[in-house]
Structures are given as C-alpha cells and as structure tokens.
Amino acid sequence: MNKFISCLLLGSLILIGGAASAAMTADPVVGTWKLNVAKSTSGSGPATGSETRTYAQGAQGITVDINTVSADGKATASKTTYHLDGKDYPVTGNANFDSLTGKQTDANTADFTVSRAGKPVGTIRRAVSKDGKTLTVTTEMTDAKGAKTKITGVYDKQ
Numbered sequence: 001m002n003k004f005i006s007c008l009l010l011g012s013l014i015l016i017g018g019a020a021s022a023a024m025t026a027d028p029v030v031g032t033w034k035l036n037v038a039k040s041t042s043g044s045g046p047a048t049g050s051e052t053r054t055y056a057q058g059a060q061g062i063t064v065d066i067n068t069v070s071a072d073g074k075a076t077a078s079k080t081t082y083h084l085d086g087k088d089y090p091v092t093g094n095a096n097f098d099s100l101t102g103k104q105t106d107a108n109t110a111d112f113t114v115s116r117a118g119k120p121v122g123t124i125r126r127a128v129s130k131d132g133k134t135l136t137v138t139t140e141m142t143d144a145k146g147a148k149t150k151i152t153g154v155y156d157k158q
Helices: 002-023
Strands: 031-035 048-058 060-068 077-080 084-090 099-106 109-116 120-127 136-144 147-158
Touching: 060 136, 077 099
Parallel strands: none
Antiparallel strands: 031 048, 031 147, 048 060, 060 077, 077 084, 084 099, 099 109, 109 120, 120 136, 136 147
C-alpha cells in the first residue's frame, strides 16, 4: 500500500510540474533587442540615438531593462517587472510614466496602459514577429511636458 501511495504522489508531482512548466512558457519577447533606427519612426517624439531592451522571464514576472541614448548623447535607463494580468506595476527611470498595466492580446502581442501619478497617459503595444526576429513597440502618450507623442520602435533580436 505504501508503494502505491508513493507512486501516486510521484505521478501527481510529475503532472503538477509539467503543468507549471507549460504555464511558464517563455514569452517570445524574452531576450535582448536593439533598436533599428532606420526602420523606426518618432512622428512627434524625440529622436533616439540608440536603445537596447533586455527582457527576462522568471517567477516574479517579466523584467525589462531599457537603456537609451538620445540623439544628443544623454543616457537613460528604465526598468520594470510585470505580469500580463491587468494589474498595475511600477516603472523606474522613466520621466513620462511611473507604472504600467499589461494584458496578453495573442501569443506574440501585449497591450499596456501607462500611467503617471495614478492617471493613464498613454498606451504601448509590443508585438514580436512570427519568426521571432523583430519586435515592434508602438507608443502613443502624452509625455511629462504635456506633448502628445507617437513613436514606433522596431528592434532586431540579438
């Protein structure tokens, strides 16, 4: 009887582990992405010299580190860790917003609402191409100075 219970428990653990593993399937955005300036547009926003985004997925959620160098050489870094669950998560290092809320749209796309001091100020859509080589981030918001911006960043997987 003890052997039967042991086998039953082991089988249950294997099943639970498999389900947890399936639930933790890596988001296709995970990895390092570099801005392709030639393919990007900054319609009404400031020009960017370069940008690298590094996404990592772990038990705490998806963490993204964004390192930007503006056209005039000013470096900035922002960071957040979030889940795509519709809840609010803090963002550090970004002058235009201090939190975001995200939801998965499909396997390769997520939509976010960004807020500053608790008030929504814009949206971001991030979409990974089906081949996994290109990330497109479309941002529409009112920045910290009150200007409306629309930026489409196209990134190449590194």
